[in-house]
Amino acid sequence: MGGKLLIVGFGPGSVDHMTKRAREAIEESDVIIGYKTYIELVRDLIVGKEIISTGMTEEVSRAQAAVKWAERGKTVAVISSGDAGLYGMAGLVYEVLIEKGWTKDSSIEVEVIPGISAIHSCAALLGAPIMHDACTISLSDHLTPWELIEKRLEAAAAADFVIALYNPKSGRRTRQIVEAQQILLRHRAPTTPVGLVKSAYRERQHMVLTDLAHMLDHEIGMLTTVIIGNSTTFVHDGVMITPRGYQRKYQLAAAVQPLKPHERLRKEAEPWALDQTKPLEDEDEGSTGAPGASGTSEAAVLAGDDQKDRAFTALATAVRPSSVATVTKEAEPTPPAAVLPTLAAPLAKTAERQPTAAPKRVKETAEDALAALERRKTRKTAAVLLEAAVSPGVANKQFTPEQLIVLAEVVGTDGKMTYTPDHYMKIERLTEDPDGLVARLVDAGLIVMPVGDVLTVKACDFCDGEKKDAIPYAEELARRFGGMALPKELKLGINGCGMACYGAVREDIGLVYRKGKFDLFLGGKTVGRNAHPGQLVAEGIPPEEIVAVMAEIIEQYQEQAHPNERFHKFFRRVKQVGRFSHEEAKPAASIETPACGE
């Protein structure tokens, strides 16, 4: 007797959003098989059952195990978050079964139980961004060639789909989301609304509403779904909405509609539609009628400048790091102008020259996009000054020979490379391809950060990894805050033990990991004859709280400091930073700070 395979999508993760059938399927199963994290999410439902949990990339062994248990006559639930049939386990289980000669008449019964996928849960949190034609594209190139993903991005962008990007980024796959943004910017306005949703309906849910030009300024990771609006998507009061097209025929505030029901499907009311081959009186206009993104009538102009300009209020103000600084060097004799704050800035400038996005016929949108692509190919590119901080790692201070070769090639014979006291190599180089150079460095496993008035994380080397306990926190802090644009440069020092031999206590903000917790120093001054340690404001901060504590301090400094005001002066002026109060140090002998070199 064969058993039963229940392939269950349990939705975003909260019990409230799991279907009744998904819950029943888990309850009626003898064996539960899933990725470790998913098992934890349904832990309460699976007490007393045989549980097989494996790590990421173990999907094939999970599917094989599921089939084996079913062959022994058991009822087996293979669980996936979201929907089992969308980047979940359903297809793989079928493929493993087919390898074994399974058909529908075989003794093993299979049921796929649908769940709410991320595109739907994230869209619901953002408002209504997928009211019109939408697609999902996974940026993971572990199983799909990147070339193919690029083609899909290009096609979806040109065809004006709302796009949900799954698997946008991981610790190792950092370039894909940058490439995706560049492809999209060739087809869409930089102001196109973008929603970033992390861990929808889970404990650490986090949302940011931004736009295409600035999406990379925010945290994007493994658990983030990126929803990119189409040419009509707009934001109203923090809600992202893609119109279905009702305003082409209806006046939404009117009690009496200008078109009577029988007039709405006439040719003159929808000149954009294909000619009808038979009367459409019975057609449900709401589900099959107006071809949403098409039509150019007056009423269709929903997302003009006005609406787009008042858009993009961050739902949750995420920490917003700036990117690698580039200075545009336009035609001579104009000297290098202002420092552009983001890596996307040259792209944004390009896109700004394109006409403001307004609803168009899909065909026109695609043709425009192709024309824009051609223009980009033929346009003379401008050289920009790439300035960046490059390091081999937050804790790791050792460059490999291969990395040094890449670094040398990127800097070239005309560029400049300087080792700084902040534990990084500063590179400067005029280039027409800053993104490509940054990508080369990142591909070589190097960390690339902006320079200037940004936050720099200065960690010790944790005794070459022997005192490794604090490394994950240092890396998380670097990931969250490293490169964040601030009123003045800010150094966050992190040392792995009470020796504090890398001088964290003298940095603007110093963290010393001791006895499994952090001691916090604020307002140190590293250089000058009046250099001094920061004030010890707290001892024993639990590691799990450290990111939140840092966020309070750094965000307050970002918002309230005067331009060019150093952190120690800011702390003394405002008296209270986060939950920590400033205490005046005993007056030292007055020492005048000389200008550099005196």
Ligand code: SF4
């Ligand atoms: S601060 Fe402590 S952990 Fe870090 S390098 Fe010095 S001795 Fe090692």
